[in-house]
Amino acid sequence: MNIIPMDDAGWLWFNSKLPVLAVEDSCGFLALSDSGDYIGGCVLDNWTDTSVQGHFLIENPLIIRSKFLHVIGTYIFEERGKKLAYALIPGDNEKALKFNSHIGFTEVARLKGAFKEGVDCVILELKKENCVYLLDEVA
Numbered sequence: 001m002n003i004i005p006m007d008d009a010g011w012l013w014f015n016s017k018l019p020v021l022a023v024e025d026s027c028g029f030l031a032l033s034d035s036g037d038y039i040g041g042c043v044l045d046n047w048t049d050t051s052v053q054g055h056f057l058i059e060n061p062l063i064i065r066s067k068f069l070h071v072i073g074t075y076i077f078e079e080r081g082k083k084l085a086y087a088l089i090p091g092d093n094e095k096a097l098k099f100n101s102h103i104g105f106t107e108v109a110r111l112k113g114a115f116k117e118g119v120d121c122v123i124l125e126l127k128k129e130n131c132v133y134l135l136d137e138v139a
Contacts, residue, residue, distance in 0.1 A: 001066050002032045006043065014041045018057045028055075029075070031068045039063055042072050050083040052076055054126075058099065069103060069133040077128040084125050091120035104130035 006014070006028035014020065014028070025047045031040035039060040046053040054072070058064065076082050087105060089096045092115075105124035114121035128134060 001034065001039070001063070001068070003068055003071050004030050004032065006030055006041065010038065010041060013038045014043060014057055017059070018055060020045070020055050029068070029072060031060075031063050031066065033060070040068060042068075044072075044076065044085075047080075047082075052080070052082050052085050054085045054087055056087075056096075056099070064099075064102075073128075073131045073133045077131060077134060084127050086126070087124045089122045089124060090115045091122050097122060097124075100124050100126075102132075104132045106130065 004010070006026075007030070010028075010030040011022070014030075020026075020043050023045050026043055026045040028041060028043040030038055033039050039058075040063040041057045043055040044052050045055075054076075063069075076085050085105075086108075087100055089100065091097075091110065103126070105126045107122055108125050109123040111121040111123070113119065
């Protein structure tokens with residue numbers, strides 16, 4: 001697997017799967033299989049002095065056992081010096097909620113019906129000390 005910075009082709013692929021509006025400070029990473037296929041990505045945007053919003057797309061679960069998440073955590077917390085990352089997840093997206101919990105995100109708030117009628121927006125935060133991909137060495 002290869003990890004590369006987000007490029008134009010990767011942005012198109014990412015947005016075809018998980019639409020994210022590009023803003024001035026958007027950046028990210030892509031995970032490529034050994035054959036060069038996209039298997040995951042992360043877009044980071046809405047940077048502040050202390051935080052950043054993250055959007056994760058995982059096509060192949062093997063990415064979770066790779067260094068991909070370690071690279072993202074290192075970039076956010078060590079290279080950029082942020083105190084936390086946050087994510088806004090639809091309350092009915094159990095797969096995303098489980099994944100985010102697995103990597104150390106915790107729920108801080110819910111906005112009732114914010115995604116659509118009956119679907120809450122779950123606001124999650126990830127602090128450096130809870131980022132499991134910085135706490136453990138990843139193979």
